[in-house]
Amino acid sequence: MTPRCIELDYIAPPRRHRWIGLALLAAALAVAAQAVIRYRDIQQERAALAASLDLLEAGPRLARPVSAARPEEEAAGIESVLRRLALPWPQMIESVESTASPQVALLQLQPEPERRLLRLTAEAGTPEAMLEYLRRLGASKALAGVHLVSHQIQRDDPSHPVQFVAQASLRDAK
Amino acid sequence: MSRLLPDRVLVALAPAALAYARVRRAPRTAVIHHGSAECSPAGGPEPWRGAVAALAPLADSLKAGRVDVTLVLSNHFVRYALVPSDPGLDTEEEQLAFARFCFAKIHGERSKAWQIRLDRRGPGSAQLASAVDDALLQAMQACFKPGAAVRLVSVQPYLMAAFNRWGRQLPTAGGSLLLVEPDRACLARLENGRWSAVHSARGSFDGATEWVRFLERERHLVAEAVPATEVLIHAPSLAAGSIETGDWRFMSVAQPAVAGLTGRPDFYLSAALCAL
Numbered sequence: 282m283t284p285r286c287i288e289l290d291y292i293a294p295p296r297r298h299r300w301i302g303l304a305l306l307a308a309a310l311a312v313a314a315q316a317v318i319r320y321r322d323i324q325q326e327r328a329a330l331a332a333s334l335d336l337l338e339a340g341p342r343l344a345r346p347v348s349a350a351r352p353e354e355e356a357a358g359i360e361s362v363l364r365r366l367a368l369p370w371p372q373m374i375e376s377v378e379s380t381a382s383p384q385v386a387l388l389q390l391q392p393e394p395e396r397r398l399l400r401l402t403a404e405a406g407t408p409e410a411m412l413e414y415l416r417r418l419g420a421s422k423a424l425a426g427v428h429l430v431s432h433q434i435q436r437d438d439p440s441h442p443v444q445f446v447a448q449a450s451l452r453d454a455k
Numbered sequence: 456m457s458r459l460l461p462d463r464v465l466v467a468l469a470p471a472a473l474a475y476a477r478v479r480r481a482p483r484t485a486v487i488h489h490g491s492a493e494c495s496p497a498g499g500p501e502p503w504r505g506a507v508a509a510l511a512p513l514a515d516s517l518k519a520g521r522v523d524v525t526l527v528l529s530n531h532f533v534r535y536a537l538v539p540s541d542p543g544l545d546t547e548e549e550q551l552a553f554a555r556f557c558f559a560k561i562h563g564e565r566s567k568a569w570q571i572r573l574d575r576r577g578p579g580s581a582q583l584a585s586a587v588d589d590a591l592l593q594a595m596q597a598c599f600k601p602g603a604a605v606r607l608v609s610v611q612p613y614l615m616a617a618f619n620r621w622g623r624q625l626p627t628a629g630g631s632l633l634l635v636e637p638d639r640a641c642l643a644r645l646e647n648g649r650w651s652a653v654h655s656a657r658g659s660f661d662g663a664t665e666w667v668r669f670l671e672r673e674r675h676l677v678a679e680a681v682p683a684t685e686v687l688i689h690a691p692s693l694a695a696g697s698i699e700t701g702d703w704r705f706m707s708v709a710q711p712a713v714a715g716l717t718g719r720p721d722f723y724l725s726a727a728l729c730a731l
Contacts (some may be wrong), residue, residue, distance in 0.1 A: 286618075286619045286622075287574045287583060287614070287615040287618050287622075288572075288574050288615075288620055289572040289574050289583070289584075289611065289612050289614075289615040290572070290610065290615070291570060291572060291587060291592055291610040291611075292607060292608060293608060312469045365554070403631075406519055411675050433694045446488045450485050
């Protein structure tokens with residue numbers, strides 16, 4: 282039998298249970314290795330799930346069924362969108378641009394698809410320029426029934442410009 | 456010096472001398488410094504007083520970085536006993552108490568002031584026990600400040616350090632290890648991996664004649680017949696090689712080959728390096 286070490290140390294703890302420490306170290310390393318492998322698998326699984334989710338969200342979004350909970354609201358929304366899409370946008374914008382004048386600055390263009398109206402807010406250098414602008418707007422092909430809703434002279438401004446609101450009906454596209 | 460592996464200082468403490476070696480552990484084990492000091496051998500019940508007095512300035516001188524100190528105690532400062540195996544003793548406390556009882560039977564009341572250590576060899580085998588004066592242990596620990604960079608990490612009986620260094624040179628079937636110091640010899644014998652005898656004796660053991668006389672006396676003390684065999688020996692007067700005297704063949708232990716040492720270390724330094 283091979284003689285082993287003597288343990289009679291008065292300070293250092295006995296080393297006779299060294300195998301326990303080695304076993305614990307081996308077990309800890311095994312658990313750590315298992316955790317690393319598991320972590321890698323989970324990362325791969327997560328990446329695959331994320332990719333699948335992206336595909337699911339991108340594909341059937343337009344084909345989503347109309348919610349049964351509030352069909353009236355959904356239908357009204359769709360109708361509003363369709364009315365907006367049906368507006369003669371190119372003609373309307375072309376008419377407004379063709380009436381542009383150096384003395385009139387267009388501040389706001391506000392269509393009302395439900396009533397097929399167009400509301401304009403603008404600022405003119407003089408009342409005459411404002412009237413000339415309205416006349417030319419009324420002569421355009423896309424607009425009808427152009428009229429002045431309100432006007433106000435900006436007295437705070439030294440050049441006293443006229444800010445006005447006009448409204449017109451949209452002609453049907455032909 | 457490596458931060459992870461602090462230098463070791465191995466110190467052999469004997470009544471008349473102290474030897475030490477500072478050993479660097481990285482990148483390779485090497486003795487970077489060694490020395491010795493004479494002690495005033497104190498007689499009486501505390502022969503270790505002179506050695507501890509020499510240890511204190513050595514401990515103070517170890518200032519450079521972290522150092523782990525190991526002390527190897529001369530067999531003059533240690534008593535040994537073989538504690539019979541008793542299957543009725545379950546806990547370590549019971550086994551230690553039984554070892555203390557064995558020392559008390561041999562040495563009487565004074566053993567109460569000793570600290571006992573028990574080496575647990577397999578069941579059914581006698582166990583080697585050692586005893587050291589509690590006052591000696593306290594005096595040695597007092598040389599090292601708690602929490603300081605210089606730490607006392609190990610106190611080993613010479614028999615432990617020597618056996619752990621050279622025990623593998625013993626024959627597998629059994630053999631004897633004879634440790635000879637000035638004015639003392641200690642014999643430990645193994646039979647098939649079990650302790651069969653441990654005996655430490657005071658006297659003059661300067662040559663082979665005295666060694667043989669000691670071995671023959673030990674042979675008569677044990678009940679069973681001890682065959683004449685090879686004896687592994689560490690002795691100050693013995694150079695490398697072997698001596699045959701009568702039925703006995705004394706084989707000098709192989710000294711550790713350590714970088715930084717030139718030639719054969721002297722006896723006490725060799726004893727200190729056992730703990731390497």
